[in-house]
Amino acid sequence: MRPRIAIAIVAAFALIVLALAATALAASQATHPKLLGVVGKNDAFKISLTSNGKSVRTLKAGTYTFVIQDDSTIHNYELDGPNGKSWTFTSVGFTGTKTITLKLAKGKYKAYCSPHESIMFQHFTVV
Numbered sequence: 349m350r351p352r353i354a355i356a357i358v359a360a361f362a363l364i365v366l367a368l369a370a371t372a373l374a375a376s377q378a379t380h381p382k383l384l385g386v387v388g389k390n391d392a393f394k395i396s397l398t399s400n401g402k403s404v405r406t407l408k409a410g411t412y413t414f415v416i417q418d419d420s421t422i423h424n425y426e427l428d429g430p431n432g433k434s435w436t437f438t439s440v441g442f443t444g445t446k447t448i449t450l451k452l453a454k455g456k457y458k459a460y461c462s463p464h465e466s467i468m469f470q471h472f473t474v475v
């Protein structure tokens with residue numbers, strides 16, 4: 349094989365490897381649908397989970413990015429899912445925003461504030 353051809357082949361191969369790496373990186377950074385959770389705005393006893401401004405009632409199974417906005421030191425934001433799964437997004441006392449990416453399996457879910465669970469909750473179903 350002539351050296352020039354060998355160099356061309358190596359260069360072409362390197363380009364393919366780079367292209368594959370770039371594709372893999374893009375896939376790993378893909379953005380997921382965003383869900384906005386808000387609790388305790390102005391210390392109100394209110395909790396919500398919305399998607400594009402609409403209250404979440406059903407979602408398709410898959411990966412979502414939860415942006416949780418906890419505006420109160422007396423409330424928190426938790427999520428219960430099927431098969432006993434549970435996530436504590438914020439603690440009582442914390443205020444601020446947290447971003448969590450979760451893969452949601454089919455089943456029934458409940459977002460709620462732990463100290464006031466009986467009055468501060470929102471159910472939704474993943475299908």
Ligand SMILES: [Cu+2]
Binds near residue numbers: 393422424461463468
């Ligand atoms: Cu509360």
